[in-house]
Structure formats: structure tokens, C-alpha cells
Amino acid sequence: MTAAATTVAGDAGPERPPERDDGWEMVVGLEVHCELATSTKLFCGCPNAFGDEPNTNVCPVCLGLPGSLPVLNRQAVELAMRVGTALQSEIRPSVFARKNYFYPDMPKDYQVSQYDEPLNAGGWLDLPDGTRIGVTRAHMEEDTGKTTHRHSVGAQSPGTSGRIHGADHSLVDYNRAGVPLVEIVSEPDIRSSEQAQAYVNELRAILVATGASDARMEEGSLRIDANVSVRRVGDTGFGTRAEIKNLNSVRSLRRAVEHERARQVALLEAGGKVVQETRHWNEAEGATSSMRSKEEAFDYRYFPEPDLVPLVPDREWVSAVAADLPALPSHRRAALAAKAGVAPADVALVVDQGLDRLVEAAIDAGADPRLALARAANEVAADITAGLALDPAAFTALLRMESERKVTATQAKQVLAALMADGGDPVEIAAALGFEALADDVLESAVESAIAAHPREWERLAGGDPKLTGFFVGKVMAATGGRADGRAVTAALRARLP
Amino acid sequence: MAATAEEIAEAVRSGARTAADVVDEHLSRIAEREGELHAFNLVLGDEARAAAARVDESVAAGRDPGPLAGVPVAVKDNLCTRGIPTTCSSRILEHWVPPYDATVVARLLGAGAVIVGKTNLDEFAMGSSTENSAFGPTRNPHDPMRVPGGSSGGSAAAVAAGFAPLALGSDTGGSIRQPAALCGVVGAKPTYGMVSRYGLIAFASSLDQVGPFAANVADTALLLEVIAGHDPADSTSIPGPSPRSGDLRGAVDEGVDGLRIGVVTELADGADADVSARLDEAVGALEAAGAKVDEASVPAAVHGLSAYYLLAPAEASSNLARYDGVRYGLRVDGPDVSEMNHLTRTAGFGNEVKRRIMLGTYALSAGYYDAYYGQAQRVRTLIIRDFDAAYASHDLLLSPTAPTTAFPLGAKTADPLTMYLSDVCTIPSNLAGHPAVSVPYGTGDDGLPVGVQVMAPALGEHAMFRAAGALERNRR
Numbered sequence: 017m018t019a020a021a022t023t024v025a026g027d028a029g030p031e032r033p034p035e036r037d038d039g040w041e042m043v044v045g046l047e048v049h050c051e052l053a054t055s056t057k058l059f060c061g062c063p064n065a066f067g068d069e070p071n072t073n074v075c076p077v078c079l080g081l082p083g084s085l086p087v088l089n090r091q092a093v094e095l096a097m098r099v100g101t102a103l104q105s106e107i108r109p110s111v112f113a114r115k116n117y118f119y120p121d122m123p124k125d126y127q128v129s130q131y132d133e134p135l136n137a138g139g140w141l142d143l144p145d146g147t148r149i150g151v152t153r154a155h156m157e158e159d160t161g162k163t164t165h166r167h168s169v170g171a172q173s174p175g176t177s178g179r180i181h182g183a184d185h186s187l188v189d190y191n192r193a194g195v196p197l198v199e200i201v202s203e204p205d206i207r208s209s210e211q212a213q214a215y216v217n218e219l220r221a222i223l224v225a226t227g228a229s230d231a232r233m234e235e236g237s238l239r240i241d242a243n244v245s246v247r248r249v250g251d252t253g254f255g256t257r258a259e260i261k262n263l264n265s266v267r268s269l270r271r272a273v274e275h276e277r278a279r280q281v282a283l284l285e286a287g288g289k290v291v292q293e294t295r296h297w298n299e300a301e302g303a304t305s306s307m308r309s310k311e312e313a314f315d316y317r318y319f320p321e322p323d324l325v326p327l328v329p330d331r332e333w334v335s336a337v338a339a340d341l342p343a344l345p346s347h348r349r350a351a352l353a354a355k356a357g358v359a360p361a362d363v364a365l366v367v368d369q370g371l372d373r374l375v376e377a378a379i380d381a382g383a384d385p386r387l388a389l390a391r392a393a394n395e396v397a398a399d400i401t402a403g404l405a406l407d408p409a410a411f412t413a414l415l416r417m418e419s420e421r422k423v424t425a426t427q428a429k430q431v432l433a434a435l436m437a438d439g440g441d442p443v444e445i446a447a448a449l450g451f452e453a454l455a456d457d458v459l460e461s462a463v464e465s466a467i468a469a470h471p472r473e474w475e476r477l478a479g480g481d482p483k484l485t486g487f488f489v490g491k492v493m494a495a496t497g498g499r500a501d502g503r504a505v506t507a508a509l510r511a512r513l514p
Numbered sequence: 515m516a517a518t519a520e521e522i523a524e525a526v527r528s529g530a531r532t533a534a535d536v537v538d539e540h541l542s543r544i545a546e547r548e549g550e551l552h553a554f555n556l557v558l559g560d561e562a563r564a565a566a567a568r569v570d571e572s573v574a575a576g577r578d579p580g581p582l583a584g585v586p587v588a589v590k591d592n593l594c595t596r597g598i599p600t601t602c603s604s605r606i607l608e609h610w611v612p613p614y615d616a617t618v619v620a621r622l623l624g625a626g627a628v629i630v631g632k633t634n635l636d637e638f639a640m641g642s643s644t645e646n647s648a649f650g651p652t653r654n655p656h657d658p659m660r661v662p663g664g665s666s667g668g669s670a671a672a673v674a675a676g677f678a679p680l681a682l683g684s685d686t687g688g689s690i691r692q693p694a695a696l697c698g699v700v701g702a703k704p705t706y707g708m709v710s711r712y713g714l715i716a717f718a719s720s721l722d723q724v725g726p727f728a729a730n731v732a733d734t735a736l737l738l739e740v741i742a743g744h745d746p747a748d749s750t751s752i753p754g755p756s757p758r759s760g761d762l763r764g765a766v767d768e769g770v771d772g773l774r775i776g777v778v779t780e781l782a783d784g785a786d787a788d789v790s791a792r793l794d795e796a797v798g799a800l801e802a803a804g805a806k807v808d809e810a811s812v813p814a815a816v817h818g819l820s821a822y823y824l825l826a827p828a829e830a831s832s833n834l835a836r837y838d839g840v841r842y843g844l845r846v847d848g849p850d851v852s853e854m855n856h857l858t859r860t861a862g863f864g865n866e867v868k869r870r871i872m873l874g875t876y877a878l879s880a881g882y883y884d885a886y887y888g889q890a891q892r893v894r895t896l897i898i899r900d901f902d903a904a905y906a907s908h909d910l911l912l913s914p915t916a917p918t919t920a921f922p923l924g925a926k927t928a929d930p931l932t933m934y935l936s937d938v939c940t941i942p943s944n945l946a947g948h949p950a951v952s953v954p955y956g957t958g959d960d961g962l963p964v965g966v967q968v969m970a971p972a973l974g975e976h977a978m979f980r981a982a983g984a985l986e987r988n989r990r
């Protein structure tokens with residue numbers, strides 16, 4: 017497999033949903049919550065850090081102590097504006113609102129969020145295959161704390177009296193409370209689990225490229241809610257949707273969306289109705305289950321947050337953010353694809369890994385584009401830390417040696433590994449490894465000897481069985497200690513065929 | 515006549531008198547009458563003596579302790595004081611000790627003031643008589659069978675009884691001005707954003723403002739100068755420099771020559787006859803002092819009370835959600851978190867607080883939001899517009915502070931709506947975010963104090979204190 021066949025990266029396994037033609041289409045909209053990579057929290061000076069000792073990064077403000085007041089973090093606004101700019105949103109004057117509901121990990125029992133006047137309105141995101149997914153909004157809000165539910169061990173455990181023996185209890189860590197988030201809400205433009213996955217991967221790449229977030233799903237800095245409905249292929253209206261909460265990996269997202277599609281289709285085909293509700297994804301069971309229906313849904317009683325003033329980014333600030341924005345993955349894909357003469361989807365992995373500058377430099381210096389892409393996507397990407405430090409000139413020189421057949425593909429990979437490990441000059445490395453191109457006469461005589469030693473196999477090859485090519489290439493390789501170029505051996509064999 | 519805050523500070527700064535002596539004098543007055551009046555939730559005798567000793571050390575070392583050197587101050591018990599219980603007169607915060615000082619408290623301490631106690635209030639500042647305190651009512655020093663007004667009734671009573679020459683209160687719908695009027699002291703609500711709300715336990719955030727009480731206008735201006743000014747910890751605090759030191763205090767003696775003052779007919783009409791009579795006399799006094807007084811109209815002000823009783827409870831329902839038993843304050847255990855929340859709040863809040871939480875929750879509910887909260891916000895906009903129109907031809911506006919003098923304890927507790935009407939004249943300034951001050955002006959037929967309210971446009975404190983000073987000097 018070469019880079020050309022690799023379109024997406026991420027933690028999704030190779031499993032693919034079964035091909036279907038059951039007459040149903042899924043409609044998916046995603047809400048992605050992303051923690052912003054600020055140094056401090058959204059409304060106070062506490063560190064925004066993952067993995068610290070519980071309840072150490074807290075103060076009166078993020079604990080919601082009586083009398084405390086929020087002060088908006090400028091860096092958080094700037095990162096949120098970067099996200100909006102990258103998603104082609106309109107950056108607008110916005111208002112924070114309170115979303116009221118009781119939950120022990122929310123210190124004020126309301127969440128400060130943006131409701132009807134978000135910072136970033138509208139926009140879109142282009143998937144590597146060219147599909148455009150609309151973005152409804154990307155608004156700012158504060159994260160909640162984290163609750164851990166525990167079971168008391170028994171009467172002996174400290175702090176457990178006989179009366180509450182065996183009782184469940186919960187511990188709350190407020191380090192995450194008040195960490196800035198952007199919630200990116202997509203339009204219901206997604207039509208398959210693969211697209212859902214591609215959307216999240218692309219969004220993640222944008223968040224990382226803009227420096228807005230580290231987007232680490234395993235640390236919870238990216239969390240996804242999926243709104244899923246189904247409809248008959250050809251219908252233009254939308255079916256009743258279910259919202260699946262808190263998916264914390266791309267794999268969960270894909271499985272949950274597939275499962276939900278199947279559940280809704282089965283329900284509808286049996287003459288039932290989909291209920292608008294919030295559903296929970298159980299990773300172990302591979303199924304969603306109902307959390308609460310529309311009737312039981314919270315009434316959040318949104319109203320403008322009176323402790324904050326409207327956020328009105330001035331024009332200079334908006335322009336400065338736009339001017340400061342690095343090239344986005346879609347632009348980088350387009351640029352590299354144009355340079356390499358391939359489709360944008362064919363360079364997705366290389367761009368995703370940040371190797372596009374290396375490949376572009378090699379192509380600019382005259383390297384074969386496809387070879388450069390293949391080596392970058394496979395060998396270089398395999399050790400990305402070393403790969404990103406690779407000297408473009410040395411990489412280009414090695415590609416040229418391979419194109420000019422001064423080293424074989426196998427040898428080129430070994431030289432590349434040495435280059436990535438220790439640096440140096442590829443010519444010298446090849447010489448030190450004894451990779452000098454085999455003289456033509458040595459190769460020719462090795463081919464002759466192999467044919468002479470295996471007359472029956474030669475007869476079958478000559479009789480038109482192509483599988484025997486590999487057999488002879490192997491023999492010649494063995495005889496030359498791997499120094500022969502496979503393509504040259506094949507050519508020499510072909511020249512001898514009747 | 516007790517020494518004014520200004521006189522005390524001057525005496526302490528010059529070494530003519532020690533802060534220790536000043537504090538002892540006030541603590542002994544407290545010891546005499548506090549049992550009868552219940553102005554305080556907590557008297558800070560030892561802390562006050564220690565603070566006074568530090569002030570005296572500063573003076574002895576040649577350092578200036580500040581403009582309030584050695585001046586005793588009573589602080590409303592909804593302002594956070596580090597290491598000292600801050601209860602909001604609620605069971606739910608009965609044993610809560612804040613780990614930080616409110617900005618205004620820090621500024622008091624920075625100015626050399628000595629905090630003598632935390633004053634009683636209607637629970638979470640919700641009320642007009644201080645009868646809604648979970649710890650029992652405060653009584654009016656002029657007649658202990660009567661209420662001191664509220665919600666800052668403890669602060670007003672403390673100043674009226676001579677427990678402290680100065681006090682801090684908070685004013686959401688009149689909670690400084692109305693008790694000031696009923697207790698015969700001066701109380702001012704500054705422009706919204708002039709004084710930091712950081713550390714003021716929120717009732718209705720868009721209306722709450724901390725302000726000063728004093729026995730006279732000059733001390734009121736002095737205290738406001740100390741606590742006013744931008745605070746980066748409060749996003750709604752007005753940016754820019756504080757009022758120049760001495761600017762407000764200076765205004766008090768400036769006179770009212772040439773000021774155009776309008777009596778707001780909509781607010782003057784509903785007052786008792788004796789209160790109206792004092793207002794008329796106040797008008798005469800201002801005219802005699804050189805002001806030009808006529809009638810003014812703020813038509814939307816009549817809707818102020820209705821709008822206020824939707825907006826303030828709406829914000830309160832959200833502000834008070836955090837008292838859930840999880841992190842601090844009262845907890846009543848239950849079989850699960852939701853039940854624990856429920857039991858805690860049922861036991862921890864009094865009836866008026868519960869009434870307002872329910873009212874506010876309803877006003878914000880899906881399907882009702884626009885008809886209640888939305889409509890109330892539109893009324894608020896109209897009131898601001900009508901004030902703007904009135905201020906186009908007037909520098910200041912005048913009204914009674916409260917429609918009546920102090921009423922007997924228990925007279926209005928059975929009927930919340932009657933109680934709410936006590937704030938009809940003070941609420942419009944909160945809705946507009948404008949400053950207003952209540953100045954004592956004579957007594958009613960019952961011999962109890964009457965207050966006159968001077969209102970000003972946003973940041974109009976200077977002119978407001980000019981008129982307040984003139985009223986005080988020209989009292990009959």
C-alpha cells in the first residue's frame with residue numbers, strides 16, 4: 017500500500033461497515049466539544065492543566081464560591097476566534113448566557129456558555145475527498161468538573177460509619193471546572209459513519225494546526241455528541257433524531273452512529289417510531305440506550321450572563337487573528353496535490369502528519385513526486401518525530417539515488433532509516449552499507465545461473481505463468497546478497513523470455 | 515453628638531486620639547443596645563481592637579493609615595470577609611467562612627478603617643424590613659417596635675444607633691436607601707459599576723450595587739470615595755480611574771446654585787401625606803438655596819416594580835442555585851445527590867427566598883421567557899429612555915425615598931405585595947443603573963424619620979452630593 021491509498025488517519029481500526037443497500041440513508045450532525053489550549057482557565061487565573069492532583073487548580077471563581085465573579089480570558093477568545101476563522105465562520109459580537117441545571121460537578125449549578133449570540137456563526141469544513149460539511153456555529157463555554165462514582169469498601173474503611181455502610185459515594189475534581197471550550201456544531205450534512213469519522217479527523221487537524229487545542233481525545237480534550245436520524249433514500253425532509261452523548265473516540269463515534277442507524281431503521285421497518293431523546297453509548301455492549309426523552313429534557317432557562325459584558329472583538333483584532341492563521345490542512349493538501357500531480361485525498365496522510373513541507377522541498381529539488389509521497393507516507397511517517405527532523409536535502413538526494421537505480425528500494429529504505437536515526441549523507445551511508453549498484457554483467461550472470469539451476473521453473477515462466485517471476489527474483493536476490501535491483505532482475509528475465 | 519467619621523480619622527491621623535479609644539467607645543455603645551436592636555449577626559470585638567492597635571502602631575511609626583484611619587465601620591453580612599463568617603442571614607451559609615475579602619472590604623482595610631461587625635439583613639438581601647433574616651429581625655433604633663427597613667436594615671440601624679459612624683450595605687431595589695430613610699441616616703446607591711461587586715454575595719447581579727451609609731452626607735461621600743473605582747475582578751466595573759479623591763466630598767459643600775431639579779410626579783404621588791409634606795419642604799429648601807425646581811415625568815417608572823419582581827428573582831434563581839449542599843454551607847444528607855440538593859435547599863432557605871426562586875424560575879421557563887423576562891427587560895429599556903428624557907432638562911430628580919415611615923414589626927410580613935411596595939420609589943434607579951441617595955428630611959406625623967431621594971443620571975454623583983449636602987444644611 018502506498019500513500020495514494022491512505023486517505024485518513026486516526027484511531028479507527030481497519031474494520032469497515034458492511035455494504036448496504038437497504039433504501040435508508042443516515043443523517044448526522046455532530047457537536048464537538050474541544051478544550052482550548054490556554055495557559056489559564058476561561059474566567060480565572062487557575063492553570064488549565066490535565067492530570068494534576070485533584071482540586072489543586074482551583075480558586076473562589078472556578079469553585080463558584082459566593083461573591084466570586086468571572087473575568088473573561090483574552091487568550092481563550094483569541095483561540096476561539098482562530099477556530100472560527102479556520103472554519104470560515106463570521107466572527108460576531110457575542111453574549112455569554114447562563115445554562116441552568118443542577119449537577120454536582122458544575123460549581124455554580126449553571127454553565128456559562130453562548131446561546132443565541134455565538135462568537136463564530138456559520139462556516140464550513142471541506143473533507144479530504146472534497147465533501148463540504150456546513151458548520152452552524154462554534155461558541156465558547158466553560159467545562160465542568162469531573163465526578164468519580166465510588167463504592168464504599170466496608171465498615172473498616174476510614175470515614176465509613178455503620179449507618180452509611182456500603183453506601184455509594186462520589187468524588188468531584190474541579191480542576192477541569194472552568195477550562196475553556198469551543199463547541200463546534202455541524203449542520204446535518206453528514207451521510208455516513210466514514211464521513212463522520214473524516215469530519216472529526218479534519219476538525220482535529222484544524223484545531224491542532226491553528227494551535228487552538230491539542231485535541232487529544234484520550235485526555236478528554238475532544239468530546240463528541242452525535243445527532244442521528246434516518247430517512248428513505250431520496251427523501252429531503254429529516255427524520256426524528258436521537259442525540260448520542262459523550263463519545264470519546266473516533267472509533268466509538270463510528271460504531272455508535274452505525275448502531276444507531278441500524279436501531280432506527282429496524283424500528284421504522286417494524287412500523288415503530290423514533291423518539292426524540294438523548295441516548296448513551298455503551299462501548300462494551302456496542303449499543304446505545306435511552307437517557308432521557310424530549311419530555312424529560314432539561315429546561316435550561318438560558319438568560320444573558322449578567323456578570324459579563326458583551327464580547328465585541330474589534331475589527332483589528334479579527335484581522336490580526338486571520339493574518340496570523342497558519343495554512344490549513346485543506347489548503348496544504350491542495351498545494352501539495354497540485355505540486356505532485358495527484359488528487360488531494362492522496363496526500364491527506366502526509367499533510368496530516370505534517371510532512372508536506374518535506375515532500376514539497378523534495379519535489380522542488382527534482383525528486384519523483386510519487387516516490388517522495390510513498391517514502392514520506394510509509395517510512396518517514398512510521399517514526400514521525402525523526403521524520404519531522406529529517407533534512408530535506410538528504411531526503412531528496414536519497415530519492416534521486418533510488419530513482420536513478422543507484423540503490424534498490426530495499427536498500428533505499430535502509431539508508432532512510434539510518435538517515436532518520438543519525439543523519440548524515442545518503443551517499444556515504446549507502447557506501448558504508450556496501451550498497452553499490454550491482455554491475456550489469458554480475459546481475460546478468462546471476463540471472464543466467466538461476467535459470468540454469470531451475471530449468472523446470474523457467475519452462476513454466478516461459479509457458480506464461482507470471483507467478484514464477486517472483487521465484488527467480490528471489491533466487492537472484494539470494495545469490496547477490498540482496499544487492500540486485502528487483503526491477504532490473506525482472507527486466508533481465510523478461511529479456512530472456514521467448 | 516457623636517464624632518463624624520471625618521473628625522475621627524483626622525484625630526487618629528494627627529495622633530490626637532487613638533483608634534483603640536475610638537473602637538472601645540463604639541464597642542461599649544454596641545454592648546449597651548445591641549441586645550435590644552440586633553443590628554449585627556456578629557460583633558468583631560477582638561478583631562476590631564487588634565485592627566485598631568495596628569492603626570495606632572502605624573500612626574506611632576509615622577505612617578498614614580489612610581482616610582478612614584481608626585474609623586469603625588459596620589459591614590453588611592453579604593460582603594465576604596476573609597476568615598470571618600459571612601452568612602447572608604441564611605441558614606444555608608450559617609457556618610460558611612470565606613477564604614477571601616470582597617474588594618470593598620479590602621479597600622476599607624487599606625484606608626485604615628476598623629470593621630466592628632457583620633450586620634443583619636433580609637436573607638440574601640431579599641426584603642424591605644430585615645424581618646426575613648434567619649437569625650431574627652433588626653429593630654429600628656428610633657422605635658424598637660418598628661422595622662429598620664431592609665434589606666440593609668442592620669447597617670442602617672448600626673449607624674442610627676451610633677454603633678459605627680459608617681456602614682456598608684448593598685442595594686438591589688432600594689436596600690440601602692429605604693432603610694436609610696426609615697432609620698434617619700444617609701445612604702447612597704452609586705452608579706452601577708462604580709463600586710466593585712467582587713465579594714458581594716449576589717442576589718440580582720445586574721442590579722446589585724454596594725454603597726455607603728453614614729450619619730451625615732459628607733461621611734457618605736467620603737466612604738464612597740474609598741470604595742469606588744475600577745476593579746479588574748469585576749467585569750461590570752466601569753473602566754478608567756476612580757473619582758478624584760475629594761471630588762464627591764467637595765461637592766457636599768458646593769451648594770445647588772443653578773442646578774435644575776425635577777420632582778418625579780409618578781413617584782411622589784403614592785406617598786403618605788406626611789411624607790409628601792416633607793418632600794414639599796425639601797423642594798422649598800432647595801429653591802431657597804438657589805436650585806431651580808419643577809415637575810418631571812418618568813412615565814415608565816410606574817412599571818418598575820413589576821419589571822423588578824421578574825428580573826431580580828430570575829437572576830436570583832440562578833445565583834442561588836449553587837447552594838446545593840455539595841461544596842460548602844449547609845448539607846442535609848439524602849439517599850442520592852438530587853434528594854440531598856432538595857433537602858438542603860428546603861431546610862436552608864427561608865420562605866421569601868423560596869418564593870423568589872420559584873418566581874424567577876417560572877419567569878425564565880421555556881414558553882414563558884419572552885412574556886415575563888423578555889417583557890421586563892423591555893420595560894427596563896423604557897425606564898432608561900424616560901429617565902434620559904427627564905435628564906435632558908434636569909440635572910437631578912427628586913422623590914420620597916419610601917412612601918411611608920418605619921412600619922411596625924409584623925405589619926407587612928403576611929402580605930408580600932404590600933411589602934414590595936416599600937421599594938416603589940427606589941427600584942427605578944436600580945433598573946436604570948443610576949445613582950441615588952436618601953437624605954433624612956424631618957419626621958412624619960409619628961415622629962419617625964422621613965427620607966428624600968435625590969436621583970442622578972449615570973456617573974452624576976457629584977451633582978447628587980451637591981443637592982444632598984444642601985438638603986442636609988437646610989433642614990428645618
